[in-house]
Amino acid sequence: MTNGVSAHGARRGITGVTAPPLLSALNIVSLGAEISALRRFRDERRGVPARPTESDLRTIMSYSVGSLVSDRYLPLLREELALEGDHLRAPQWSKSAVAPDRAFVVAIVGAGMSGIAAAHRLQQAGVDYVVFEKNDDVGGTWYENSYPGCRVDVQNHMYSYSFAQKHDWPNYFSPRHVLHDYFRQCAHEFGLLTHVQLRSEVVSATWQESSATWELVVRGPDGVRTVHVNALMSAVGQLNRPKFPDIAGRESFAGPSFHSAEWDHSVPLAGRRVAVIGTGASACQFIPEIAAQVDELVVFQRTAPWLIPAPRIHDSVDPGFGWLLGHVPFYAQWYRFWLFWRGAEGMLPAATVDLAYPPTERAVSALNDETRKLLTAWLEMTAGDDPELLAKITPNYPPLSKRFVLDNGVWAATLKQPHVTLVSTAIDRIETDGVRTRDGVLHEADVLIYGTGFQASRFLTPMKVVGRGGVDLHEQWSGDARAYLGIVVPGFPNFFCLYGPNTNIVVNGSIIYFSECEVHYAVECVRLLLEKGYGSLEPQRDVHDAYNAKIDEANRLRTWGFSKVSSWYKNETGRTAQNWPFTVLEFWEQTRAPNPDDYVLV
Numbered sequence: 001m002t003n004g005v006s007a008h009g010a011r012r013g014i015t016g017v018t019a020p021p022l023l024s025a026l027n028i029v030s031l032g033a034e035i036s037a038l039r040r041f042r043d044e045r046r047g048v049p050a051r052p053t054e055s056d057l058r059t060i061m062s063y064s065v066g067s068l069v070s071d072r073y074l075p076l077l078r079e080e081l082a083l084e085g086d087h088l089r090a091p092q093w094s095k096s097a098v099a100p101d102r103a104f105v106v107a108i109v110g111a112g113m114s115g116i117a118a119a120h121r122l123q124q125a126g127v128d129y130v131v132f133e134k135n136d137d138v139g140g141t142w143y144e145n146s147y148p149g150c151r152v153d154v155q156n157h158m159y160s161y162s163f164a165q166k167h168d169w170p171n172y173f174s175p176r177h178v179l180h181d182y183f184r185q186c187a188h189e190f191g192l193l194t195h196v197q198l199r200s201e202v203v204s205a206t207w208q209e210s211s212a213t214w215e216l217v218v219r220g221p222d223g224v225r226t227v228h229v230n231a232l233m234s235a236v237g238q239l240n241r242p243k244f245p246d247i248a249g250r251e252s253f254a255g256p257s258f259h260s261a262e263w264d265h266s267v268p269l270a271g272r273r274v275a276v277i278g279t280g281a282s283a284c285q286f287i288p289e290i291a292a293q294v295d296e297l298v299v300f301q302r303t304a305p306w307l308i309p310a311p312r313i314h315d316s317v318d319p320g321f322g323w324l325l326g327h328v329p330f331y332a333q334w335y336r337f338w339l340f341w342r343g344a345e346g347m348l349p350a351a352t353v354d355l356a357y358p359p360t361e362r363a364v365s366a367l368n369d370e371t372r373k374l375l376t377a378w379l380e381m382t383a384g385d386d387p388e389l390l391a392k393i394t395p396n397y398p399p400l401s402k403r404f405v406l407d408n409g410v411w412a413a414t415l416k417q418p419h420v421t422l423v424s425t426a427i428d429r430i431e432t433d434g435v436r437t438r439d440g441v442l443h444e445a446d447v448l449i450y451g452t453g454f455q456a457s458r459f460l461t462p463m464k465v466v467g468r469g470g471v472d473l474h475e476q477w478s479g480d481a482r483a484y485l486g487i488v489v490p491g492f493p494n495f496f497c498l499y500g501p502n503t504n505i506v507v508n509g510s511i512i513y514f515s516e517c518e519v520h521y522a523v524e525c526v527r528l529l530l531e532k533g534y535g536s537l538e539p540q541r542d543v544h545d546a547y548n549a550k551i552d553e554a555n556r557l558r559t560w561g562f563s564k565v566s567s568w569y570k571n572e573t574g575r576t577a578q579n580w581p582f583t584v585l586e587f588w589e590q591t592r593a594p595n596p597d598d599y600v601l602v
Contacts, residue, residue, distance in 0.1 A: 041328065051083055064334060065341045073344075076588050079162075080513075081337045083330065086163040089516065091125040091523055099530035104128065106526065107216060107229040109202045109463065112140015114498035114515040115235035116183055117161060119192045121523045127530075130229070131192070132218055134201035138187050140237060142180040147263040147282060148289035150176035153313075153406045157325075157332075158339040158510050161186065167325040167332040172312045173406070204464040205232055207493060212535035212602075214494065231494040231529070233522055234460055238499055238578065241455040243568075245277060248429040255433075257448035260286055267447060269293045275435050275445035277427070279305060283451030284405045288414040290449075297420045298443045300427055300435060303402065303566060304395045309378050310406035344584050346508030347371070351400040353557040364398045364559050371399045382412035389415055392424045400507055401563035456578055457481065457571035459501060467492035468538075479572045482548045484539040484598070485590055486580070487518055493536035493602075494529070496522040502551050503587075504578040506560065506569070514580070514587060521591035528594055534601045543598045554581035 052060060061069045061077055069077065079088040095104070106122055108115045111133035122129045137143050152159050156169040156179075164186045170178060187193050200220035208215050208228070216227045242259040244250065258264040260282045273296040276287055284305065291297050317325075325332045354365035363369035376394060383390040389412065405411070415422050425437040434444040455461070459481040465473040468491045476491065483489045486503035487496050498518045505514055529537055555561040555576040560569045571577040580587060 038324075038328065057081075060334070061337070064338050073585055076585055077337065077341070080340050081333055082162055082165065083333060089162055089520065091121055091527070093125060093527050093531075095126040095530060098527065099533075102530060102533075104231075104526075104530060105130065105229045106231045106233060107132065107202075107214065107227065108233045108235055109205075110140060110235035110237065111135075111138035111187070111196050111198075112142075112235060112237055113183060113512060114237065114519065115140070115233075116187050116190075116192060117512075117515055118233050118235055118498060118519045118522065119195060120161075120163065120186075120190050121519050122526070123190065123192065123195075125523060125527070127523075127526060129195060130227075131196040132200045132202050132216075133196055133198050136198050137180075137184065138193070138196060138198075139180040139183045141239060142176055142183060144240065145176060145261055145263075145282070146265070147260045147286045149285040150282070151285065151313075152179060153281065153310075154343075154510050155339055157336050158343065159512055161512060162516060164189075165332070165336060168322065169317060171314075171316055173310070173314075202463055204466070205495075206466040207468060207495075209468065212493070231496070231526060233496045233498060234463075234465075234500075235498045236460060236463065238456045238459065238504060239454040241458060241461060242450070243453050243455045244450055245427075245452050247277075247427055250430050252432055253430050253434075253445075253448050255446050255448065257450070259450045259452070261454065269447060271295045272446040273444060274298070274447045274449065275443060276300065276449045276451055277435070278302070278451030278453070280451060280453050281305070281403050281405055282453070284407070284411055286449075286451065288410045291414050291417060291420055295419065298435070298445065299415070299420065299422050300437075300443075301392065301422060301424050302426070303397075304393050304424075305402065305405045306375050306395050306399050307378060307382075307393075307407040307411060308375065308404050309408070311408050313406050313408045314410075340510075340513070343509050347400060348508050348583060351507050351559045353559070353562050355557075359398075359562055361397055361563060361565075364562055368398055368400070368559065375399055378407075379412075382407075382409045383416070386412075386416060389422065392422055397563050397565035398559045401559040401565050402567045402569070403506070453568050456504075456568045459497070465492065465495070467495070480575060481571070481577050482544070484544040484547050485518075485521065487521055487591075488525070488537075488539045488544075490539050490541045490544050493538040493600075495538075496525065498522070501577050502548075502555075503580055504569070505584075506558075506579050509584040509587075513584060517587055517591040521594065524593045528596065528601075532596075532601070536600075536602045537594075538600050539598055540600060551581065552576075555579060557581070 057078065058069060104127060106127055106129040108118050108129060108131045111131050115131055119129055119131055135143055151173050153173060155172055156174045160166055197220065200218050203217045203219050206215045213228045213230055214232045216229065218225055218227055242261045256264060256267040269290055270293045272294055274290060274294045275298045276283060277300045279299060279301040287299060325335065350367045350371045352365060353359045357365050363372050379390060379394055383393060414420060423437060425439050428436050428438045434442050436442045467473060471491055473492060481501040483497055483500045486500040489495060498515060503514055503518065505511060525537055558581050560567060560579055561576050569576050569578050
């Protein structure tokens with residue numbers, strides 16, 4: 001894998017525009033010097049410049065982001081820049097040095113993005129591991145979701161591992177098959193595939209007090225077997241179990257029906273009447289794709305999504321820009337760095353509640369209201385010639401309360417087509433030949449597609465996890481999952497969640513970055529066990545509770561915690577169990593290394 005990133009200054013905004021930032025008059029003057037330098041590099045075939053000093057790094061970073069970089073951010077930014085390759089984030093220890101004679105095996109459940117990262121880091125540290133994957137290939141969500149139009153909504157030059165950066169992405173926002181190929185290639189190149197057991201589902205995990213091990217029941221191609229390991233990492237993700245709506249008569253529909261996450265490619269759509277329930281992120285990707293095939297398309301919308309302009313969401317990378325990434329030394333790293341910095345806080349200030357404003361279901365602060373105006377202007381630009389449609393697709397809740405959708409104008413253009421109908425009237429029930437709304441109208445359909453999201457709050461399901469004293473984790477959580485740092489849980493020793501409770505990011509950063517932080521912390525916990533000779537590690541209950549109280553307090557002061565709008569960010573109790581409410585720097589700082597005082601160590 002090669003390194004991927006640009007050195008232009010950024011003006012932080014709300015748009016999803018992915019080209020290098022707009023240039024001020026001052027930048028235009030400097031652009032001439034930059035072009036001259038590139039021409040000299042091309043024509044004179046100069047060698048790779050020397051690595052910048054610490055002082056140089058501070059100067060270049062400050063120029064890149066358009067402001068002086070705080071000393072607090074510098075260690076994180078140097079690590080993210082990765083001019084020294086993977087050295088700064090790789091484990092700085094090895095099992096052969098700290099516990100050469102101790103047998104220790106880690107099981108990883110899931111071979112998606114987080115599972116691959118965990119396997120790579122454990123392998124670097126020389127720790128034995130095995131990966132159990134229920135599917136017949138690695139890749140997680142990018143393997144499972146194959147619906148038309150599926151693609152990432154974070155720019156790929158940042159949506160990639162720090163240890164496997166890639167400059168030659170074909171698109172700014174890659175489609176699903178490109179991402180699946182990337183993750184599979186990573187697993188292959190790092191030699192992880194020999195440790196992955198495919199078509200092997202962990203049915204249950206039970207802590208064995210006498211041996212300080214986890215007993216796993218694994219269902220595989222050859223039947224059910226029992227495996228014992230010293231530590232367990234769950235990398236099953238949050239968005240992997242389809243959620244179907246609670247609508248009467250759902251089983252009565254006579255035609256084919258399926259969820260977007262389990263797309264049935266055997267069902268022909270050409271020339272047929274298709275009904276789609278849902279207008280979330282996945283639905284907004286596949287609806288424009290299938291609209292070109294079907295005879296009639298009816299889209300049922302419960303809540304309109306806020307659309308964020310992203311003109312390049314479907315674009316291929318410009319050849320000239322691709323040349324810069326592939327040929328100019330360090331350009332790719334600096335471009336990735338700029339993208340990372342732009343998302344370090346991202347739209348978090350606009351999602352923060354100002355109690356003195358005062359907050360309402362229109363806006364939670366003056367900045368949030370400005371965001372509403374800007375996003376409304378985009379809706380007016382794309383649908384203003386159709387007042388009825390504009391009224392339907394304009395949300396009635398504060399921006400950033402729900403998952404937003406990137407858009408280049410295709411959403412309104414799709415809904416304006418004569419054979420496409422957007423229905424905002426609530427659904428009453430599903431019948432044999434269609435969907436009936438509460439106004440009594442039957443919308444006939446031959447095929448019914450659910451774009452209704454996932455069971456995000458049901459962490460780890462359907463796997464059963466039993467900790468100390470025979471306590472079932474799902475019973476302990478009782479529908480309200482919590483973990484210390486989103487990673488570890490009292491009463492469940494040597495157990496680590498990746499993409500666990502309150503580690504979902506909404507308006508800042510990349511989920512891969514968060515996953516790498518979580519993996520780093522979990523691997524450092526393994527180091528603590530091995531280096532100090534402990535058999536088990538679990539967080540103190542009071543430390544866990546105090547941490548979650550802080551998370552809950554902060555989430556109540558974010559748009560998603562304040563607004564009453566329906567969202568998968570909240571669980572059945574109404575608590576925000578998914579989202580991280582702070583900056584990426586704060587998550588990085590809290591996952592550097594475990595504090596032994598936070599733990600019960602035996």
